Amino acid sequence: MKNLISVIIMGCLSNMALANESSTIKIMHYNIKELDTVKINSGIKDNDQFKAVKSILDSYNIDILSLNEIQYDLPSIPTKEYTSKGLNLDKLRNAFSLSSLSEEVFYPANTGNNAKPMPNGDYYQNPGDALARASADRVNFGTMPSQYSTGAMFRFKKINETVFTDLKWKDFNPKLDLSKFADANGNSLPQNMELFDKNFTDVTIEVDGKELHIILLHTVPAYHFGNMKSVNYKRNEDQLKFLEWYLTGTTDFKVNIKGIKPLKKNSYYVAVGDFNTSFHDPDKLGSIVLRRFYKKSKLWIGDNSKLSFTNEGDGYKKKPSRLMLDYIAYSQNIEMINGKIIHPRFDNVQLGCKSNTEKPKKPKGMVEVSWRERDKICKAFVYPEYKLFKEASDHYPIYGEFRLK
Secondary structure, three states: HHHHHHHHHHHHHHHHHHHHOOOEEEEEEEEEEEEEEEHHHOHHHHHHHHHHHHHHHOOOOOOEEEEEEEEOOOOOOOOOOOOOOOHHHHHHHHHOOOOOOOOOEOOOOOOOOOOOOOOOOOOOOOOHHHHHHHOOOOOOOOOOOOEEEEEEEEEEEEEEEEEEEEEEHHHHHOOOOOOOOOOOOOOOOOOEOOOOOOOOOEEEEEOEEEEEEEEEEEEEOOOOOOOOOOOHHHHHHHHHHHEEEEEOOOOOOOOOOOOOOOOOOOHHHEEEEEEEOOOOOOOOHHHHHHHHHHHEEEEEEEOOOOOOOOOOOOOOOOOOOOEEEEEEEEEOEEEEEEEEEEEOOOEEEEEEEOOOOOEEEEOOOOOEEEEEEEEEEEEEOOOHHHHHHHHHHHHHHHHEEEEEE
């Protein structure tokens, strides 16, 4: 009889332990370079970038996927042949075979809303083109409306969603002085400009009967791009201060925005995105906010090694420009089980930028690649996976596994 009672008790305790064990939530964030409407409508069969991204995503069984730099599709943008509205994320879901992530959130960004179309009404499609840049939106950079939007897909039930697109910067920071800044043409900035050049989204999902806030953000770059009076540094700082305030209830000044409150104390949250400033930069204003936020919340910044970077410059240089720009922030009541930046093998053999350079024998398993540096074509041998990741984006995805305490 004692043995029978012991078995029953042990069985009950085992079932209680299973019932109390929280689900593991697998989250990936990926800034996929310039996923515009034209690319998305071309289909995965004819798009090397899509094929590369799908190959990377196929290796992970994710529950939540956050994507930066998706164009929110609008009728007649970039040309009159495009007629859909808000379907680009769904098209990506199908292209990447992510039907299990059936819930989504997708809103148009502010970027490019004041871009000037060509005389025929179409918009310039290449942001690197001189005419396109001359016609771009000077306040919220973009060569066509909603160019750099953010979207996310979820396996979990969506309860609520809130997006901040029209929030005026001065409503968040009344002491803001825009008089010392100017756009790329030297013109003064509008006093009623938005805080977010894109937007800020809070999606509430249900996990194990609890509410989890997923915060999606893609800040303005903390770089001036040749405009020494650029407002980008200050705007990046205040966008990150809003994130800090919204998640923790405080920043370095008192915030009082009509109709907007920070998350309640002890809320579960995970914030992901390209925050566009390096945690380790000693001087950038946004970097200072990140380091302060690191002491109040949990901010995953990689392993602090030389491989802690999520952005890489063009080409396959021996020592490319590399920065940590993408982050995962999460509340104190969440446990991070695993986190990593998804990198390929970076080994390479440089072949130089001169056409008459004697080419060494190609190492086993490598492929030859080329890229332009100013007026020269440079070449190297790299592993196929490195080429794959570079075809996908100038960012590397970040991945984390979490459990609600």
